[in-house]
Structure formats: structure tokens, C-alpha cells
Amino acid sequence: NAGVTQTPKFRVLKTGQSMTLLCAQDMNHEYMYWYRQDPGMGLRLIHYSVGEGTTAKGEVPDGYNVSRLKKQNFLLGLESAAPSQTSVYFCASSYIQGRFSGANVLTFGAGSRLTVL
Amino acid sequence: DQQVKQNSPSLSVQEGRISILNCDYTNSMFDYFLWYKKYPAEGPTFLISISSIKDKNEDGRFTVFLNKSAKHLSLHIVPSQPGDSAVYFCAASEGSGGGADGLTFGKGTHLIIQP
Numbered sequence: 001n002a003g004v005t006q007t008p009k010f011r012v013l014k015t016g017q018s019m020t021l022l023c024a025q026d027m028n029h030e031y032m033y034w035y036r037q038d039p040g041m042g043l044r045l046i047h048y049s050v051g052e053g054t055t056a057k058g059e060v061p062d063g064y065n066v067s068r069l070k071k072q073n074f075l076l077g078l079e080s081a082a083p084s085q086t087s088v089y090f091c092a093s094s095y096i097q098g099r100f101s102g103a104n105v106l107t108f109g110a111g112s113r114l115t116v117l
Numbered sequence: 118d119q120q121v122k123q124n125s126p127s128l129s130v131q132e133g134r135i136s137i138l139n140c141d142y143t144n145s146m147f148d149y150f151l152w153y154k155k156y157p158a159e160g161p162t163f164l165i166s167i168s169s170i171k172d173k174n175e176d177g178r179f180t181v182f183l184n185k186s187a188k189h190l191s192l193h194i195v196p197s198q199p200g201d202s203a204v205y206f207c208a209a210s211e212g213s214g215g216g217a218d219g220l221t222f223g224k225g226t227h228l229i230i231q232p
Binding site: 040041043090103108110 | 123126149150158159161163166168206216218219220221222224225
């Protein structure tokens, strides 16, 4: 099992350029998430999806858009990249059996390092 | 305002000794707490969790303690091994969405195990 796969692993952009990060999971998980990690800031939630065709905003959604057209894929888009979006981006997925059945254990990908010049 | 706080950016412990990583939280609606471990250039991996109705959960060398009245939890690693050197994140989920709306993470503590 590959688990959660993120592409690309590295990317350098110029300010104003656009790009899309792809996340794919092969665990048939219902829920998917995009986080960003910045030095000294921990992981912050950008957007998430609780099922195919649904998306919702997280803590830091501005400047990003997402789409979940297929259950296994969750795309994160930057329409006009800014230096403040230089970060490491992590995708995660999870499955909750029921509302009171346990912790929401997220499985993470290896990360995508984005630099915006 | 940070809802999950890890106030120690780094911690150095001798191999074989106990490592204790601390985490405080402010949101009384959190119903599950999790610890993740992260190596450089890799994604975080799940270590252990605890429900808010428990005060202790143990898995091998890892034990998490929860003090709900103090809104404090800690991760104990005994004995500490060189492979434990990593960044540890404390995370929490709120029950209102069944937890599906993601985890709230602390800033992390870099644990260094000295030989």
C-alpha cells in the first residue's frame, strides 16, 4: 500500500504563478486534509473534505482553493502564489467508523516543499 | 489564539532515561488527544492517542497521561532510544464534528536523545 502520495515533492514558483498540488490516497478514506507547516508554527489546517464533492475551510484558507472530484484525490491550488505561501504542505486522510468510535487518526503524506520567490 | 500549546521547543534526554513531553490545551470541547512523531523530510506518523474520558493510555514504551482539570497531557517514553530523536506534535480533535473537521496541532517539541 502506498498510503498517501503527494506530488510534486519540491517546487519553486515565482510570485503570481499558479500551481496545483496533488494528493492521492489508496486506503478508501472518506476524509482528506491539507495542512501547511512553517518554522515555529506547527501544522495548520488549510482546507479539508469529508467526502467526494465536498470541501470546507480550515484555519488558514486564504489564497488556496481545493477540489475533491474523486474520493481518492484531493487537489490544493494556488491561483496567484505569494512569498507568504512558501511552506511545506502535508496532505492527510482518515476514516472514522462512527461519531463516538475513537480518535480521528490522520495518515500523512511525505510533504511537498514549495518556495515562492 | 493557540488552543494546543507545547511550550518546550526542544528537549535533550540521555539514552535509556525517561523522556517527558508536555502539552497544554485551552478548548474544553476537545474529546481526543493524539501524539505524532515526525522525522526530517517525512510526514508525521501517529504514535498514541487518549480519549478525554481516560487519564492514561499505554502502548509499549509510550504512555500518555491526561489531566483534564489542568487541561494538560504528557507523553512519557521509557526507555528513550536514539531512534526516538524527532519532533513530537501534540494534537486534539473536537467532538462537535465527530472529529472529521481535522486535528488542531501544537507547535512541536524537538526531542534529542543523547548517547
